[in-house]
Amino acid sequence: MSQEKKITRTPEEWAALLSPQQFHVAREKGTERAFTGAYWDNHDKGMYRCVGCGAELFASDDKFDSGTGWPSFTRPADPEIVETETDRKFLMTRTEVHCARCDTHLGHLFPDGPREKGGMRYCINSASLKFEEPKEKP
Numbered sequence: 343m344s345q346e347k348k349i350t351r352t353p354e355e356w357a358a359l360l361s362p363q364q365f366h367v368a369r370e371k372g373t374e375r376a377f378t379g380a381y382w383d384n385h386d387k388g389m390y391r392c393v394g395c396g397a398e399l400f401a402s403d404d405k406f407d408s409g410t411g412w413p414s415f416t417r418p419a420d421p422e423i424v425e426t427e428t429d430r431k432f433l434m435t436r437t438e439v440h441c442a443r444c445d446t447h448l449g450h451l452f453p454d455g456p457r458e459k460g461g462m463r464y465c466i467n468s469a470s471l472k473f474e475e476p477k478e479k480p
Contacts, residue, residue: 376412390405390472393470394441394470398420399466399471406455408463414455416462423442425442438451448467448471449466
């Protein structure tokens, strides 16, 4: 990550900042059920930001319909703001995705995205995101 300072909060501070669903997903590495999140079917133009710190994570231009029921993106807005680590829960090995600035759990990374855009799918929980439309509409 660039020169930005890491954001840390106590569990109580996170709980005061986030809704119970957001806290479960973002801080306890939970997940929302498919087709239930606010952004899985959002087609508006804008930026998806981290619910924990407001970092710009994913641009709407990189969002695609994966058919999975979660917001899916081909790449992060800035590769330095999204970090990955190995997740071995549930008797499988996956790649977890989290915010580099505040460690908010975002979702998982899979190699089944659109081939013409690099082949990766960032499968992200809506509860970890807040969507921001452009300040000025074109």
